């Protein structure tokens with residue numbers, strides 16, 4: 003089965019430290035992946051306002067956020083000014099493309115997108131997406147072709163803008179298989195290729211799953227047959243840092259029988275004329291607080 007690796011890069015530290023570690027690991031296993039970058043300011047510290055959201059504190063305790071993200075990152079945008087990731091870490095981002103991986107846009111400001119996009123209007127969404135598009139071009143010198151929304155959050159304008167801005171495909175939702183999305187009265191012809199597997203931070207700490215055995219649980223999930231393969235979303239801040247050994251175990255297991263690849267390999271394997279139009283809905287997933295965009 004095809005298993006695409008989608009690397010979400012959320013923070014400045016994840017870009018500087020997690021991304022190079024993943025590059026070395028992927029190089030050792032001869033694996034290609036898709037890296038989606040946060041291109042503007044790192045305001046991770048502002049996530050602390052989610053403290054008032056049900057389930058958030060529990061999750062922070064369960065997944066030891068502070069140990070994975072580091073104290074400094076948790077102060078960006080609160081007690082320290084947030085560093086502009088694209089301007090300060092552009093060389094690291096270019097090294098990813100130079101190593102042959104697919105690159106694309108995760109967001110401009112992760113925390114702002116994740117916390118607000120669901121309830122914002124077209125003008126707000128356009129401004130945020132254009133900032134990301136411009137910052138990507140500043141780093142790479144060409145236009146981005148892939149969009150993968152931060153925190154699996156979006157609104158109807160996101161779908162419209164993905165079409166207008168010329169993205170080849172997007173990966174903004176959780177689901178089962180590629181589809182053309184419909185949401186909030188918008189039909190978009192920018193294909194969605196959903197994340198099909200749970201993330202490590204959703205699994206660890208629930209149902210007896212630990213850092214030591216989480217790879218077995220994920221591997222078992224990836225045995226579920228899907229028509230166009232799986233998409234596994236990993237994080238530069240987790241699999242690229244403290245959970246690097248978990249990622250290596252997963253690569254070893256997957257390389258026995260599966261074809262590890264970038265998301266564009268799935269995209270190019272598809273016959274677009276055969277793919278359905280489906281609704282995006284907002285729903286909840288175990289191990290994650292709040293609602294996110296899902297294939298209906």
Ligand SMILES: [Zn+2]
Pocket residue numbers: 010011012108112152153
């Ligand atoms: Zn993210």
